[in-house]
Amino acid sequence: MRYGVSASGPMDRLAFDAAHAALGNEPGLTAIEVSLGGLSLVCARGCISVAITGGDFIVEHEGQKTNSWTVLTLTQGEKLSIRAGKEGSWAYLAFAGRLKVDGWLGSQATHTTSGFGGSSVRSGQSLVIFDAGTREERLGEIPSPGFATAGPVRVVAGPQDQYFSKDTFTKFASAKYVVTEAYDRMGMRLNGPKLNFEDALSIPSEPIVRGSVQVSGDGVPTVLLADHQTTGGYPKIATIISCDTDRLAQFRAGQSLHFMPISSKQAVDEVRQYNALKTEYIGRISVPRGTFEQRLMRENLIHGYIHE
Amino acid sequence: MKPQFKAVADHALLVTFADQICEDAHGYVIALDKAITAQLPEGVIETVPALVNLLIDFDPIMTDHSILEGKINTYLEGLNTHRILGAQRCIQVCYEAPFAPDLEAVASATGLTKDGVIKAHLAGEFHVLMYGFAPGYAYLSGVSDKIQVPRKPAAVREVPAGSVIIAGPQCLITTLTMPTGWSIIGRSPSRIFTGEPEHPFLFDIGDRVNFERIDLNTFDSIAGMASGV
Numbered sequence: 001m002r003y004g005v006s007a008s009g010p011m012d013r014l015a016f017d018a019a020h021a022a023l024g025n026e027p028g029l030t031a032i033e034v035s036l037g038g039l040s041l042v043c044a045r046g047c048i049s050v051a052i053t054g055g056d057f058i059v060e061h062e063g064q065k066t067n068s069w070t071v072l073t074l075t076q077g078e079k080l081s082i083r084a085g086k087e088g089s090w091a092y093l094a095f096a097g098r099l100k101v102d103g104w105l106g107s108q109a110t111h112t113t114s115g116f117g118g119s120s121v122r123s124g125q126s127l128v129i130f131d132a133g134t135r136e137e138r139l140g141e142i143p144s145p146g147f148a149t150a151g152p153v154r155v156v157a158g159p160q161d162q163y164f165s166k167d168t169f170t171k172f173a174s175a176k177y178v179v180t181e182a183y184d185r186m187g188m189r190l191n192g193p194k195l196n197f198e199d200a201l202s203i204p205s206e207p208i209v210r211g212s213v214q215v216s217g218d219g220v221p222t223v224l225l226a227d228h229q230t231t232g233g234y235p236k237i238a239t240i241i242s243c244d245t246d247r248l249a250q251f252r253a254g255q256s257l258h259f260m261p262i263s264s265k266q267a268v269d270e271v272r273q274y275n276a277l278k279t280e281y282i283g284r285i286s287v288p289r290g291t292f293e294q295r296l297m298r299e300n301l302i303h304g305y306i307h308e
Numbered sequence: 309m310k311p312q313f314k315a316v317a318d319h320a321l322l323v324t325f326a327d328q329i330c331e332d333a334h335g336y337v338i339a340l341d342k343a344i345t346a347q348l349p350e351g352v353i354e355t356v357p358a359l360v361n362l363l364i365d366f367d368p369i370m371t372d373h374s375i376l377e378g379k380i381n382t383y384l385e386g387l388n389t390h391r392i393l394g395a396q397r398c399i400q401v402c403y404e405a406p407f408a409p410d411l412e413a414v415a416s417a418t419g420l421t422k423d424g425v426i427k428a429h430l431a432g433e434f435h436v437l438m439y440g441f442a443p444g445y446a447y448l449s450g451v452s453d454k455i456q457v458p459r460k461p462a463a464v465r466e467v468p469a470g471s472v473i474i475a476g477p478q479c480l481i482t483t484l485t486m487p488t489g490w491s492i493i494g495r496s497p498s499r500i501f502t503g504e505p506e507h508p509f510l511f512d513i514g515d516r517v518n519f520e521r522i523d524l525n526t527f528d529s530i531a532g533m534a535s536g537v
Contacts, residue, residue: 159314159322207356207363217461231440239317264315268372271318
């Protein structure tokens with residue numbers, strides 16, 4: 001961030017990690033982030049397993065409809081489409097292999113506002129995957145992460161909460177906010193009670209992180225997300241804890257939320273607990289469940305045991 | 309100078325040396341940044357120097373706010389805050405229409421003529437204080453107090469790359485088409501992205517910058533050469 005470049009990367013880091021884990025990939029490989037606009041592609045050559053995670057998208061493969069959180073194999077000529085479903089704003093498509101992409105500053109992530117980095121996928125574009133393979137022992141549904149709970153979005157006050165009156169902060173912490181259409185990888189503008197502040201339009205520009213809740217001069221709060229600007233001079237009333245920014249990123253325009261202030265110590269505790277659950281989950285889904293035949297065999301054995 | 313520590317969510321600590329931009333505070337920011345990056349405390353991922361404060365981003369699994377606060381206090385003892393002067397860079401600016409939509413508003417807010425605003429801007433001695441906001445956005449200090457104006461209440465969208473913008477004592481040259489709440493007083497054909505992998509951005513923090521006025525024809529010929537037209 002020191003040259004003004006945000007870290008970028010996936011909007012929902014949990015779903016992104018899950019997609020790679022479900023294929024047995026090493027963490028942090030490149031995947032494609034699919035927005036509400038959806039994505040459809042045809043396997044032009046060869047044969048490859050893919051994992052789709054994130055939100056609740058509709059996945060269609062050769063006439064078979066499933067939802068996101070699945071591993072399947074595409075063979076030459078087969079079509080895959082990922083479309084917006086009941087909920088969620090971002091889905092991830094990971095490949096059993098390495099996607100050929102350009103990097104910038106040592107990363108393949110895409111900084112959408114500048115176009116630097118891995119870049120966006122355009123209609124008609126061909127994707128090349130090195131070392132493509134199939135993962136027959138991993139096909140099927142991926143258990144979704146149940147621990148990423150609903151409930152209020154937890155924040156730590158500040159770092160510029162001193163510009164807001166006590167009443168305004170209480171309003172922020174108790175009111176309902178609604179996600180507006182002004183939502184992209186940079187941030188999410190919210191609709192709700194105005195958060196007015198005084199004498200803060202000339203504060204020196206200060207660093208911003210993913211999850212900063214920035215309030216503009218007209219009192220409107222915006223949550224800054226993956227491709228956020230790295231500094232800004234509008235005051236940040238609070239900052240969302242890291243595990244809750246991924247959950248919030250899956251919200252859509254019209255969905256409502258509440259903020260819940262917690263102490264920085266509680267925030268560290270919550271994130272450590274979340275991380276332990278995430279590590280356990282990622283570990284669990286990265287273990288192959290066996291091929292269809294192996295699973296059939298195992299289930300038959302159990303079936304037989306019950307009857308004896 | 310005793311800083312104020314503020315927790316930023318679960319994963320960062322903001323160390324603030326002053327409420328308003330001043331050379332002393334920025335000296336401390338740069339010096340502390342150098343000291344920390346020379347010897348990263350356990351769990352620290354990155355530091356982001358700003359005008360009056362330094363953000364320290366960390367892995368909350370490995371450390372926490374209070375452990376880091378203790379470590380930073382030891383770094384602050386005996387910190388050398390002597391300013392190191394960087395290279396001198398010259399940036400060309402065209403202050404003519406359609407590149408300067410806010411020149412009129414700045415003039416009327418400050419009681420100067422448009423030419424007075426331009427002269428005051430050219431007279432400034434600028435330093436690169438930090439990068440921020442977006443890739444390659446270098447914040448310069450040194451806007452003459454004759455033309456210091458606050459940010460607009462809300463940002464204007466789609467401001468073209470190369471815009472020379474001011475707010476308070478700060479000035480910067482935009483590198484991307486982005487929103488800004490600052491006043492747009494000119495456009496520069498100079499390239500901030502160098503295209504060199506080893507040194508991708510023109511400025512280093514601490515560099516000195518002066519502006520040179522160019523007319524529309526000169527702007528067009530430089531911009532034309534740069535784009536290969």
